[in-house]
Amino acid sequence: MAEYWGVKVEDIFNTMPERFRPDGAKGVDASFGYEIKDEGRWRLSVKDGAMKIEKAADLEGCVSIMKADGETFVGVNTGKVDGVNAFTSGKVKVEGDFGAFGKTAKMFKKFVIGKKEMSTADYIKDMFGTLVSRFQPKNCPGLDASITYQIGGQGGGVWTAIIKDGKCSLKEGHVDKPTVKLEVNEAKDWVDVMLGKSDPFSLLSAGRAAIVGETALAMKLGEIFAKYQPPASLGGEPEQELLVLKKTISVKQRFATGPVMGKFLNALKEKKLIANKCPSCGRLQIPPREVCAECRVSADEWVEVGPRGQVRYMEYVYYASPDPLTGETRETPYGMVNILLDGCKGNDTFAHLIRRDQMDLIKNGTYGVSGTRVRPVWNDRRIGSVFDIKHFEIDE
């Protein structure tokens, strides 16, 4: 299995249970598939705030399947690779329900790559911190013993593991008459032994370590406790957590319309669309502008136009942007239409939305050719705002 930044693909999956956030999985009842090139397939099942991850032969029934190569997958999960970039460039592909897939991001805490350069003291601390969890009672039935570790040098200390009735506990310091005592002169030597970089026998023969008491028990320590795994391959603590403070600013706003825009908005209440006309170039502005910016003159003649017209250009929007009125994500796709209302010409177009179920029927107009004819659908309650018109619809 290949490693990327010291992390294997399976490490990401294997740590999912401990990184799981039940809060982020509320109301989710689905299976999600992962297909990692040359590594295999995994199925994540989420239901009732609980999860299960398993290697799978097939991914049938998954609502979405994420596909990536191992390096990209590990990179995105560890923050080494930008997820948006990976998706943009096609290195990550999602089949099926993309919206559902997005929910998986909230279900897990970030995978943190352990510090590459751990100090001796860090290792010693981590080794004894994990000792109890590495205890293997099935390998030493009936054992009743106390094992003291006396570690000298920087990062050293004294710890005693007490094993009785198939359970293990750890206390700091000495106990009376331990079954066996390991004396190690230098903490660094012990770290090297535990990481498999050197062996205990050479330490003993070099006189840098000693065993006092039941030597036979000391020789079995490798069975009594599972092998120590440094945090690099399992997650662990980063040097310093990068804190990000989250804020939301919500401000009530009131915008004066002024008499020109106000006249137009008031006319909407009467189901009328009015434009103001530039006395110099003759263009109609709708919504109106106080002046014609091109001619730098006041535009104070008013003309009623529409309300029917033809579509000149429709923006077919797939991207789910926030609605500035509510902050909620807009439903997609939607169509923003630029309409040449009857009575207008040239670029005097009027922008609004089209009825969503009619988007695919809209034809844009071109030079000399009319676009699809449309008419406004008015709201019953009109207050002089852009949404006094619900949307436009095809005028047949």
Place this chain on the structure above:
Amino acid sequence: MAHRKKNRNVGIIGVGQTKYSSHREDVNQPEMIHEAISAALKDAGITMKDIDCVVHGNMELFEMIHQPDLWHVLGTGAYGKDSIRITTGGTVGATIGCAADNLVASGMYDIVMAIGFEKLQEGHTTGGITNMADPLWFRNLQTGALTGSKAYDVIREFGEERAKKVSLMYRIIMDKHACLNPLAHRAFGLEFEQIDDLVRTSPKLVGDLKLIEMCSQSDGACAVIYAVEKKAKELARTPVWVRDHITVHREETFVMFGYDENYPVPMTHRFAAEQLYKRNGIKNPVEYFDVFEMYDPAAWWAVDWLRDFFQLKGDEHLKLVENREIMIGGKIPVNPSGGVIASNPIGATALVRIAEAALQVRGDAGRHQIPTPVNHALASGFGGTMWTVLTMLEKELNW
């Protein structure tokens, strides 16, 4: 437009940039800005003591910080100095460059530092751009800077197959450039063989504008130091001279979708370029300039705008792309840095164009340096709706 000769010549003597990225959670805003400031001061071989005035700019309220220059004094070094904050939207980076140039040229200050920055991950980019539209009407209808209209225009004019290919061709050229720039945010390693596949598979955003064709949302900062001629000659190994700049604004408008041949839509890019070339006696911009750093927010816009900026006709702009003449080593390299599609910390983006153009003139761009001599460079800024800033840089003071 009245336009007079500068009182004093102005040279760029220092450039500093951060890495552009969407992962700058390791630093806060002043800390990030400080990285660019330190780099620019080091590049110029001066200290903050030598700076007379700081010009600071970014997108108004994109990170919802009112008066960010207050907080940022910690990173900008503006404490106890004259400091001016400017914000003009997408063009802001170019505008702070113009302001720094004007402040030195006028005789007010001898050395001015322009600082553009953005931490887009700390706010909401599309929300920010949507809120730039007028609140009485268009704010309710707009979708940030995303539009499929330029794709629609190019497809109408040149046919679907050619248009879609040329847009992706442009995109991949930019990626190839970005791969040579260690500061670029997005460098995918795309190949020309992927054009057909990407046309088919890249998710659509609006109309025929696809995800791969749109710019990134980046964090980053850029600082450029402007000095009066005398000091520039004393301090810099190769000062880069700011010959001229032009800004053209339009009304805030969306009335450009009539598609009636009798009613052409005036384009600020073409208009600005025309004015700039006229007053500087430039007949053929493609021949004159050795590099163009263009504010290219999306591949479709970029392809179309080449025609406006270079005053081209018919399909000449498409041929520049199709024949890879805009690549490093081509006739007129565009965005050797990878451009805005690769890195877009918006408030810094247009200043990065000037910074990168200056590095090309100096010959200090590193792996993305154009191999042939760069004597004349053009940089553009773009903002909404349809605003243009152009800056001309020169190696020699001989115009």
